[in-house]
Structure formats: C-alpha cells, structure tokens
Amino acid sequence: MRVILCGYYGKGNGGDEALLASLLQMLPNNIQPYVLSGNPSETEKRYGVQAGDRLNTFTILQAMRRSDIFIWGGGSLIQDATSLASPFYYAGLMGIAQKMGLKTIAWAQGIGPLNHPITQFLAKQCFQGCTAVSVRDGRSAKIVTKWDIPFTLAPDPVWALETSPFPGLENLPTPKVAVSFRPHPQLTPSRLEILTQALIDFQKATEAFILLLPFQPIKDLKIAEFIHQKLPDHSQILTIENPRVLKGVFGEVEMVIGMRFHSLIMGAAEKCRCFAISYDPKVSQLMTDLKIPGWELSKLPEDANLISQIWIDNYANGEALLLDKIEFFRERSLIHQEVLHSVLEGIGNRK
Template structure:
C-alpha cells in the first residue's frame, strides 16, 4: 500500500489495528491491505504485528508487538481507537487462550476510555458455555460492529446484538496498477494452495494427489505449490511435492510476497485448487478456473455465494465427486454480477469506519 502518511493533509485520529498481522499469511495480509485502503486517509495508524519488519516494509505503517502486554497497553494508551480487523478473533477453536486475549484487549481499551470497533469479523466457533458468555459480554462493550457472514450476524442477533452483515472484506481488496511481479508459476500450471486439516487421512491426501497426477499428465502441465501460510503449510506441501515428483511431475514452489503478487501471478495458471478461505477469494478475484476444498463453514459460505465448484472435506463421501468437480472447476469463471453484489454488501464495512472515524 505504500506510506499512508504521503496522502494525509492534516492529522486525524490515531487508530490501533489489531489482528493476526505479520504472521506470513497472505490471507491476513490481504485483510490488512483492505482495511488500510478503507480507512480515512487522515488516520494515523499503528498495527499489531509479529514480524514488524515485514509489515512496516509492505504497508509503511508503525507497528507494535501483539504478544507483549505492556507494550500493547502502551500502544492503547497512545491511540484513540482500537479496531479488531477481519478474521474470526472471538473464537475458541484455536484455543481458549486466544479468546481470552481478545476479550482482555477489548476490556482494557474500554477501561482506558478507547472506543472499540469489530470490522468485518466472524463470530465463533465458540465450543463452551464459558466462551459464549465471554464473547457475548465483549460484544456489549464495543461501539461498532460489521460481520463478514450471515451465521455470525445471526448468532449475535440471537444475543440481542444487531449489526450490519457484509461479506469477507477481502472481496473488496482494491486492485493495484499493473506491475511486473517476481517470477510466478509456469504457464499452464495447476496451482495448489493446500493446508493441513484433520478432515483428511492419508488415503484422502493420496486421492487428491492422484487427481493432480492424472490431470497434469493428461494436460502435460507442471504443478505449482503455494504455502499460503508460510509456517503452517510448508511441511505438508513439501511432502506432497516429493510424491508428485516421484510420479514424474514437474513441481515448483512459489511464495508470492503480497496478495497482489498472488493474483497477478495466477494469470498464466490453468487451474487453482485452494483450501484456505482467502486463497479461494483471491483466486476467484483473479478470475481463474478454481476448485475449493472446503474444511470450514466460512469456505462453504464463500463458494456458495460465488457458485465456485467445491468439495466438502467434512463430508466423508465428498471426495467421491472429485473428478466431476475438477472438470467443472476448469470451466468456472468469475461472475461480474455476483462480485458486484459482494461489493454492495461490503459497503457496510467502509461506512462503519467512515462514521466512527470522523
């Protein structure tokens, strides 16, 4: 996004953006890029981050460490507003410790008199009664909310908390002017954006790999493997590459630096097979033939809304439909009308920021 300070005419509110930023996850980078683009240009921004150098270099913003409570409290004291930006932060599927972290952050901000906004958030999963109680109490403390999906909005509404519902904010990621990105996938490649999941056993992974092998041999195409989350996906994809190369396929690893590099690099790809939600969204926005392997209701919602061919990994018999879904995916293209409706639904995210950051 560059240095936001270059666009300011006069200082605006000081805003602390909190999320899973600087984690070397292209999906979280895309959320941050979208949020920064939608903030009023006069805002003075600080971002919680794990890798400070990556976030500072890529986005030109000040940072503070997300995992150091004293420094985070200091940042709260020196900013006028807290924005929890994108993703699903009020959940206990990662761990209850994660939920407690964000509940404590909201409480600390309110004790300091700082307004709190939940921007483009998902709500849940919340597996325990205690988690649901904590999340419900937290929602009553915040000053503005927009949800990214109907299920989250409905859960909050059942608690008496009504707020606008849009789609995932990354659907509104602005396109950048054409640039020459670093080397991307080979022409015609099958691009795999896979992540670890307990929904697939060894037999399931072999079935997926065999489908890749059959298709790559038939079309005489290479395979490109993209670790969307650099820390979580690499080991899985390296193991897959070993087996694919043993079958005679040409494999390459591609690590795009930014969400825009990823979308632009897909121009020569003939098929994307993605699991991660933002891998699906960015590939769809790049208008590439696309198959989604859904491991989570948030992915189900995205593929249903955009009519993307998909396989539900939660369905024990889902992979039986893999060959037919694969062929449908090769013919899939983005619907401009559906994307326009997503953009219209997502206006609530920008409107909430504009109303609260005057």
C-alpha cells in the same frame, strides 16, 4: 487520530495479511494506524506503518493510552475451534480498550465456532461494548442477531483488495492451476496421498502447470513440498509474503483448488474457476454463498480417479463468477470501509 489495529497480523498467514492490507487500504487518510503484530519490524517495512509486539503488555498499554480507537479485525478471531487462547486474547484486549475509554470497532468479523459457554459470554460482552460491528458472513450475522447487537453485513474485505503482479509469473508454463492446502487433523496421510494422486492424474489430463501456494508457510509448506516432489517438472511452490502480489497471482490462473478460505475468495475475485475442500464452517458457508463445487474434507472420496475426473470436468466445463457478480461482491465489501469512515469521521468531528 491514532488507531490501533488488532488481528492475527505478522504471523505469516496470507489471508490475515490480506485482511490487514485491506483494512489499511480502507482507512481514511487522516488516520495514523498502529498495528499489533507478531513481527513488528516486518509489518512496518511492508506497509509503512508503526507496529508493536502483539504480546508485549507494556507496549500494548502504552499504545492504548496514546490512541483514540481500537479496531478489532478482521476474520475468524473469535472462535474456539483451534484453541481457547484466541478468544481470550482478543476479547481481553477489546475489554481493556473499552475500559480505557477507547472507541472500539469489531470489523469484518467471522465469528465462531464458539463451542464453550465461557467464550460465548466473553464474545457477547465485547461485541455489546463496541461502537460499531461489521461481519462478513451470514453465520456471523445470525450470532450477533441472537445477541441483539446492531451490525452491518458485507462480503469479506479482500474482495476489494488491490492487486500487484508477481514478477516472472508470465515465464512459467500455461495454463496454470493454483492449489492451496493446509494441515488439519482430518487431512490424514492417506487423504493427502489420495489428493496428490488425483493432482498427478489431473495434471496429466489437462497439461496444466500447478502453482502450490502455501498461505501460511510455517504450516502449509510441508504439504506443498510433498506434492511438488511428486510433480517436480510440472509444479512450483510460490511463497509470497505481499498479500497484493498473492492475490495478483490468481489473475494468471485458470482454476484454484483450495482449502484456504482466502485462496477461494482471491480466486473468485480474479475470475478463476474454483473448487473447494472445506475443513471449516466458514469455507462451507463460502461454498454455499458463491455456489463453489467441492467436498467437506471429512467426506472426501477415497477414489483418486473419481476426484481427478471431477476436477477435470470443473476445469473444462466449470464457470467462474460473472464479471457483474464479482463487481457486486467488490462493491458490497466496501461497506466495511463505510463503517470505518462513519465512526472515525464522527469521532474526528467531535474532537
């Protein structure tokens, strides 16, 4: 069977690439995936799959005519917080796939925010037309419950993503602390200055080596470079494109200070102590689910010394998830795989 995979793939975002790698890892062996990508050649090279331009209408329609299934996911695809374009793009493709008779799966979805009636309507219509729906958090589950749509709830699939080592990481100083910040309107220059000074003080107190991990370099790299300039001898920027290697880095790290959603999941899955700075409801939900300490970005303390002292306390006294809890989340995340296999094998048996 030919299956189209549609998400924010090939756009240089480590979290979305980790979702794609997890999805490919979970597909049955008899499936031939075709990935809609922002960088098809790079996607083909990295994952050994066929890929096509996610914005080329002819390419997309041609792929749909040759395919049986359309898998939509995972992650925060259906949300209008950043722009209206995203829900229109994904809902449009899902609608076309359904009109063309493809079975559609909304996989590992993180739904919302949906602030506009038109995006709420589009999302509801597309989810109602799906053969199966799986969501990754309680907030999304509440939305599809309100829409009276059957669904499966399981933790983010990246919990189960296999890891690979980062060559040479063992040669960097220890202990290591990972930092993953991203731009946001509420991350003002003054707040970035405060966080950077807090990191400087934290590094002096702990003598930790700071690994700056820009999950989406086109957006995050400038922030990483700004911090590195303030800590040139005690930090290093790691730009990692392979999501398995990116997750593997966290296995060598004592603590992660993260804004990026998947930096916290990868850190927690690899036994790191975590500290969150939330810019989005999905991060706040994760903080609640995993009991991760942190702040809402809008409520970040204005005192760099206070921030550094709280980080130091978490570094010294904070606790990583227990191994049985990590294994619980990993096993539960494999429910997303069960959803795929149930639908795909059922369709294969009827062919």
